[in-house]
Amino acid sequence: MTNIQEIAQRAGVSPSTASRALSGRGYVSEEKKQRVLTAAAELDYAPNLNAVSLKTGSTRRIGLVAPRFTEPLSLFTTGLVHSAEENGYTVTLFMTGLNAAKEVEALEALRRKQVDALVFVMFQSDLSLIADYVKYGPIVCWQRVIHEAIPSVFMNQYDGYMLALEHLYERGYRRICNVYGATQRLNTQSRMEAFADFCRKYDLDPLACPSFENRDTARDGEQIVRWWLENGRPADAFACTNDWVASGIIAEARRLGLRVPEDFAVCGFDNLDFAPLLDLTTIHYPVDEQASNAFAIIRSRIEDIELPTHPPRFRLVERLTT
Amino acid sequence: MTNIQEIAQRAGVSPSTASRALSGRGYVSEEKKQRVLTAAAELDYAPNLNAVSLKTGSTRRIGLVAPRFTEPLSLFTTGLVHSAEENGYTVTLFMTGLNAAKEVEALEALRRKQVDALVFVMFQSDLSLIADYVKYGPIVCWQRVIHEAIPSVFMNQYDGYMLALEHLYERGYRRICNVYGATQRLNTQSRMEAFADFCRKYDLDPLACPSFENRDTARDGEQIVRWWLENGRPADAFACTNDWVASGIIAEARRLGLRVPEDFAVCGFDNLDFAPLLDLTTIHYPVDEQASNAFAIIRSRIEDIELPTHPPRFRLVERLTT
DNA sequence: TTACCGTATGACATCGATTTCAGGTCAACC
DNA sequence: GGTTGACCTGAAATCGATGTCATACGGTAA
Known part of the structure; x- marks a missing residue:
C-alpha cells in the first residue's frame, strides 16, 4: 500500500513535487525528478486510480450497454475495446437482456461516475429517459436514433x-x-x-x-x-x-x-x-468500424477533439449461394 | 454535483449521520433517517463511486483478460457478466491479443485498484509473473494451471x-x-x-x-x-x-x-x-457454467464465503454427422 | 534599478465519501 | 445510587491523489 506520500518522503520532497515528477505536469528540477522516480521504483509504487478518478473527475472508462455480448455483438465489443485501449480507455460491460430496469442501472453508473460515457447497442427505454442522463456524460447509440443530444453511429x-x-x-x-x-x-x-x-x-x-x-x-x-x-x-x-x-x-x-x-x-x-x-x-456489415466510430464520437466529446470519421460502407461479398 | 454534505445540510444533520442513513449501517433515529432520505430524493443525489472505492478499498469490479471477445469467448464473457451483475459486481474488459505486455497492463490495473480481481482466459505470460500479483487481489484462470495461488476452473x-x-x-x-x-x-x-x-x-x-x-x-x-x-x-x-x-x-x-x-x-x-x-x-462444452464458477471462486475469496461449486459436465450432442 | 517572467518548491485545500472516536441521553439492572 | 449498555450524534481523521497558491530565485528587458 505504498502511496505518493511515502515516495515523497523517501525522495525528500513534498507530495506535490512527487506528483509533478510522476505525472510530468508542471516544473520539477531534473535532479528531484530522478530522485522521485528512483524512489517510486524502489518502493514499487503504483498510483491508486480511484484516488485519481475522484480528484480529476475522469475515470477513462466507458460503459457498453447491450442485451448480451454474444454474436453479433461480440464483434462490436471487441472493436470498441480495441479503440478504447488504443486511447488509454477501458470498457466496462452492462448487460441488460433488453430489460429497461437494467438499462437504468447502466445510466445510473454514469451518474455515479463509474464510467465517463456510455455506448448503447440496443435498448428498450424511452429515448427521452436516456437523454436525461447526457448531462452526466456523453451517450452514443448504435442504432438509428433521432435526438439532438444523442449521436448515433447508425448506418442506413x-x-x-x-x-x-x-x-x-x-x-x-x-x-x-x-x-x-x-x-x-x-x-x-x-x-x-x-x-x-x-x-x-x-x-x-x-x-x-x-x-x-x-x-x-x-x-x-x-x-x-x-x-x-x-x-x-x-x-x-x-x-x-x-x-x-x-x-x-x-x-x-x-x-x-x-x-x-x-x-x-x-x-x-x-x-x-x-x-x-x-x-x-x-x-x-462493418461492425468493428462502427464500434471505432462510436468510440471516436465519445472521445471527441470528452476531450473536445475534432475527429474526422470516415463513414463505413456496406460491401457485397459474393460467394456461391446466388 | 450534489454530494453527501449538501444532503446533510439540507436535512440538518452531519455528513456522518447522512452517510449512516443512506447506507443503513450504524444507528440513526427514524426521524433523521427520513429527513436525509427525502433530502437525497429532492436533490437527486447519487453517490460518487470513486470516492466510495477510494475509501472502502473495493470497487466491486472484476477484470476479464482475454485475447479477444469474439467466439467462443463471447459466451464466457456473457456468462461472467451475468454472474457478476447478479451479485452487484461489474466486469471490465482487458484485451490482450495474446500479447504479454498487454497482460501486464491488466495485472497493473489490479495493482492500481481499478478492479478487485481478474479472470484470465488465455495467456502467454509466465505463471510466476501472474502469481506475483495475487497479493493485490484474487486471480482465476480458465485454463489448466498448476499453482497453489491461482485457482482455475479448467475442465479435464x-x-x-x-x-x-x-x-x-x-x-x-x-x-x-x-x-x-x-x-x-x-x-x-x-x-x-x-x-x-x-x-x-x-x-x-x-x-x-x-x-x-x-x-x-x-x-x-x-x-x-x-x-x-x-x-x-x-x-x-x-x-x-x-x-x-x-x-x-x-x-x-x-x-x-x-x-x-x-x-x-x-x-x-x-x-x-x-x-x-x-x-x-x-x-x-458448458462455457457459461465455467464462467459462473470463475466468478464464484472470486467471490468466495473477496467476501470470504464458502460457495459449493458443482462441477460442470461435458455432454455429447448427437446430430447427423456421425 | 525596477519590473517582469520562467523555473522551482512546499503548504494546504480539495475531490466525496466512510469510519473512528468521544460524548451524550436514557432505560434497565444490581 | 451507580453501573452497564443500547442508542444516537457530530467533529475530525482518513482514503490517495491533484492542483492552487504563495513564495522564492535568477536572469533579462525596460
Missing part, C-alpha cells in the same frame, strides 16, 4: 439492402422474397423502402412474391423453405435480414435435397464468421 | 474427448483420425492421453491412422479433406479439436461431393452456435 440499411437486391437482379433473379426482421425497427423500414424503390426502378411488381416479417433465427429460415415447397415455389431468391435466417434456409434446403442457387438463391446480411462455411453470399 | 478435456471417441466407436467407426489443436496446451495433451487409453481399451492400433496437430481453423479442416482424398481415404471418422475445424471438413466435403457421415463421420467440440446449422455432432 437502405444502402446495404439495395446492394443485395441489385446483385440478385443482376444475376437474373426476378421473384425475390424478402425476409425482414422486426418491423418496428427503423432498419427494417429502411429495407422496405429500398425494396419499393428497387421495384420501381426495374418495373417489378412488389407484390409478385410475399414477404416475411419478424424473422430472425435459423429456425425461421428452415420454416420458410418448407413454406416455399408447399406453396408452389413462388420465389427464385431470398433476401434475408441476417445470416442466421439465410443459414437456416440453406441448411434446410440441403436436408430436403434442394440445390442452392439452382433451386433458389440466398443472400444474407452481416457476413458473420460462419458465412464462408456455407459459401453464403452476403452483405458485409 | 480427457473426459470430453473420451465421450467423442466412445461415441464414434459405438457407431462402428474404427479408423479415427484425431485433429488436435496446439500441442503445447495441456488440453491437447489430455486428449492425446484419452486417445491412447481408448486404443488400449478397445485394442486398436493408435498409429493405424495419422493424427493432425496444431489445427484450429475451418481452413485447416478443408485442407484435411483434400489430404484424405489424396491419401487413399485412410480414415472413416474425424474427431476434431473444435467445431471450426469440423465445419471446415464438412463444408469442403460438400463442395467435393462427399457425403457425411457415409464417406466419413465428423465430430466437433464446443457446440458453437452454428453447429446445428451443419447438423454437427459435437461435444457440448
Whole structure:
C-alpha cells in the first residue's frame, strides 16, 4: 500500500513535487525528478486510480450497454475495446437482456461516475429517459436514433439492402422474397423502402412474391423453405435480414435435397464468421468500424477533439449461394 | 454535483449521520433517517463511486483478460457478466491479443485498484509473473494451471474427448483420425492421453491412422479433406479439436461431393452456435457454467464465503454427422 | 534599478465519501 | 445510587491523489 506520500518522503520532497515528477505536469528540477522516480521504483509504487478518478473527475472508462455480448455483438465489443485501449480507455460491460430496469442501472453508473460515457447497442427505454442522463456524460447509440443530444453511429440499411437486391437482379433473379426482421425497427423500414424503390426502378411488381416479417433465427429460415415447397415455389431468391435466417434456409434446403442457387438463391446480411462455411453470399456489415466510430464520437466529446470519421460502407461479398 | 454534505445540510444533520442513513449501517433515529432520505430524493443525489472505492478499498469490479471477445469467448464473457451483475459486481474488459505486455497492463490495473480481481482466459505470460500479483487481489484462470495461488476452473478435456471417441466407436467407426489443436496446451495433451487409453481399451492400433496437430481453423479442416482424398481415404471418422475445424471438413466435403457421415463421420467440440446449422455432432462444452464458477471462486475469496461449486459436465450432442 | 517572467518548491485545500472516536441521553439492572 | 449498555450524534481523521497558491530565485528587458 505504498502511496505518493511515502515516495515523497523517501525522495525528500513534498507530495506535490512527487506528483509533478510522476505525472510530468508542471516544473520539477531534473535532479528531484530522478530522485522521485528512483524512489517510486524502489518502493514499487503504483498510483491508486480511484484516488485519481475522484480528484480529476475522469475515470477513462466507458460503459457498453447491450442485451448480451454474444454474436453479433461480440464483434462490436471487441472493436470498441480495441479503440478504447488504443486511447488509454477501458470498457466496462452492462448487460441488460433488453430489460429497461437494467438499462437504468447502466445510466445510473454514469451518474455515479463509474464510467465517463456510455455506448448503447440496443435498448428498450424511452429515448427521452436516456437523454436525461447526457448531462452526466456523453451517450452514443448504435442504432438509428433521432435526438439532438444523442449521436448515433447508425448506418442506413437502405444502402446495404439495395446492394443485395441489385446483385440478385443482376444475376437474373426476378421473384425475390424478402425476409425482414422486426418491423418496428427503423432498419427494417429502411429495407422496405429500398425494396419499393428497387421495384420501381426495374418495373417489378412488389407484390409478385410475399414477404416475411419478424424473422430472425435459423429456425425461421428452415420454416420458410418448407413454406416455399408447399406453396408452389413462388420465389427464385431470398433476401434475408441476417445470416442466421439465410443459414437456416440453406441448411434446410440441403436436408430436403434442394440445390442452392439452382433451386433458389440466398443472400444474407452481416457476413458473420460462419458465412464462408456455407459459401453464403452476403452483405458485409462493418461492425468493428462502427464500434471505432462510436468510440471516436465519445472521445471527441470528452476531450473536445475534432475527429474526422470516415463513414463505413456496406460491401457485397459474393460467394456461391446466388 | 450534489454530494453527501449538501444532503446533510439540507436535512440538518452531519455528513456522518447522512452517510449512516443512506447506507443503513450504524444507528440513526427514524426521524433523521427520513429527513436525509427525502433530502437525497429532492436533490437527486447519487453517490460518487470513486470516492466510495477510494475509501472502502473495493470497487466491486472484476477484470476479464482475454485475447479477444469474439467466439467462443463471447459466451464466457456473457456468462461472467451475468454472474457478476447478479451479485452487484461489474466486469471490465482487458484485451490482450495474446500479447504479454498487454497482460501486464491488466495485472497493473489490479495493482492500481481499478478492479478487485481478474479472470484470465488465455495467456502467454509466465505463471510466476501472474502469481506475483495475487497479493493485490484474487486471480482465476480458465485454463489448466498448476499453482497453489491461482485457482482455475479448467475442465479435464480427457473426459470430453473420451465421450467423442466412445461415441464414434459405438457407431462402428474404427479408423479415427484425431485433429488436435496446439500441442503445447495441456488440453491437447489430455486428449492425446484419452486417445491412447481408448486404443488400449478397445485394442486398436493408435498409429493405424495419422493424427493432425496444431489445427484450429475451418481452413485447416478443408485442407484435411483434400489430404484424405489424396491419401487413399485412410480414415472413416474425424474427431476434431473444435467445431471450426469440423465445419471446415464438412463444408469442403460438400463442395467435393462427399457425403457425411457415409464417406466419413465428423465430430466437433464446443457446440458453437452454428453447429446445428451443419447438423454437427459435437461435444457440448458448458462455457457459461465455467464462467459462473470463475466468478464464484472470486467471490468466495473477496467476501470470504464458502460457495459449493458443482462441477460442470461435458455432454455429447448427437446430430447427423456421425 | 525596477519590473517582469520562467523555473522551482512546499503548504494546504480539495475531490466525496466512510469510519473512528468521544460524548451524550436514557432505560434497565444490581 | 451507580453501573452497564443500547442508542444516537457530530467533529475530525482518513482514503490517495491533484492542483492552487504563495513564495522564492535568477536572469533579462525596460
